[in-house]
Amino acid sequence: MKIQRITYLSLGTNQENKLENLQNAINLIDDRIGGIQKISSIYKTQSWGFEGEDFYNICIKVSTYQQPEILINSLLDIENDLGRLRSNEEGYQNRNIDIDILLLDDEIIFSKTLIVPHSKMLQRKFVMIPLAEIAPTTIHPIEKTQISVCLLNCDDSSEITLIDGQLKRPTPISEKYNYIAIEGNIGAGKTSLAKMLSDEFNAKTVLERFADNPFLPKFYEDKERYAFPLEMSFLADRYQQLTDDLAQFDLFKNFIVSDYYIFKSLIFAQVTLQKEEYLLYRKMFDLMYKEITKPDLYIYLFQNTERLLENIQKRGRDYEQSIQSSYLKKIHNGYKNFINTEKSLNLLIIDVSEMDFVNNPKDYKYIVNKIKHF
Missing domain, CATH: 3.40.50.300 (P-loop containing nucleotide triphosphate hydrolases)
Incomplete structure (x- = not known):
């Protein structure tokens, strides 16, 4: 019997047509990963950790039957298919799409390829604000605290701007x-x-x-x-x-x-x-x-x-x-x-x-x- 899991993903982009990049990623996630239940508003932030164009960031809630190891590989394939180019340079870089697994039910995973909950999510407003919008009462499995409370405890001082763009949720x-x-x-x-x-x-x-x-x-x-x-x-x-x-x-x-x-x-x-x-x-x-x-x-x-x-x-x-x-x-x-x-x-x-x-x-x-x- 397949086990259905709820995963929360963070999506970001700072190159070319940002709204189109996010929508294309949403469509492929719906096709290959599972049904998308919620999509947050779109938030604009300055590039984080390097000099670059502003980012558009969202979080989405997805129901999936994929095992964690398969899920991460599927997301990497989606990034590649959407044209993400990775380099060997250290540090953060411009990217047309970036997809991270934030939460996967209440699981705690530490492996060579995957860490869940995401190790840096609590330090980033551009993650916590859209996540708190769609999952305010979800419990962080390590902190044992609601996401809305975790957001209040986030000391990231970055400026976050809500933009008017709208993304379409594929109908399951x-x-x-x-x-x-x-x-x-x-x-x-x-x-x-x-x-x-x-x-x-x-x-x-x-x-x-x-x-x-x-x-x-x-x-x-x-x-x-x-x-x-x-x-x-x-x-x-x-x-x-x-x-x-x-x-x-x-x-x-x-x-x-x-x-x-x-x-x-x-x-x-x-x-x-x-x-x-x-x-x-x-x-x-x-x-x-x-x-x-x-x-x-x-x-x-x-x-x-x-x-x-x-x-x-x-x-x-x-x-x-x-x-x-x-x-x-x-x-x-x-x-x-x-x-x-x-x-x-x-x-x-x-x-x-x-x-x-x-x-x-x-x-x-x-x-x-x-x-x-x-």
Whole structure:
């Protein structure tokens, strides 16, 4: 189980477009480190410990699952990606971005690469003033004193000026959506992505109970005979599951993510049922659909047919091994028609044909950022 930590970071810059430097750092921290919960005002100070341009400084509050050693390396990578240049000269220097870890929960860390709480934070007004703004009652783990009190005890006489600039806090997924539904063809990776999102963002999962359907193995053996009872049983089960699970929101979870949506029933029924059966089925579907909670975001994972067949073979479900590419193409066309006609859903299509988001963290992060910035 991942452990979520709260960390407070100090950001400073005294080169080029300072507001842009800070915003770029905030965006990358949100993408790579974790959700940003608070951003302080921006404070201007003279360069500290050397002659240089004035600094803009802020503090931010971030929730992260990263371990301390990974966190410091991630922040160094962000500094490098934003163009920070380090020299071998001693003392303080100009910098386009500087990111320091001030606090990490109530942990005390002394290692070769990281000291937490930051060893010099209590001596610096440009750190303590913005930190006290966003975390006045947070306890310094060594001083055993609130940050607001530590600020009063700071004897730094530097002049600090509040400026009018404003920085944008990226909206976390947990604040943006209450319910995300993930859809796609057989073997597209719906369940894998739902579980990964749930694990990272503390979401409640609603996973399709296909393994419990007694008609499914029989359907792949004799589609014409078992299509109608299969689709009706799926529709009833999906309706009951979504109705029950979406109504019972877990107070300890941030949002809900499901690996299917009720429209899946209609798409598969169009492919498998005869005309008369489908008309009867559609009447039942329309009655149920009116009562189902609509997702805030509907994600469709597109996977090409060749990759779908590979994924189906890899997961090794016996009753799926006879699935033909023609059947998968029919299902895709059903989704395509649905996407083109259903205008009421907040729809995000992600092509994952060339991705391996289960085993490649960069692919997974790409998908997460697509969701964040959609």
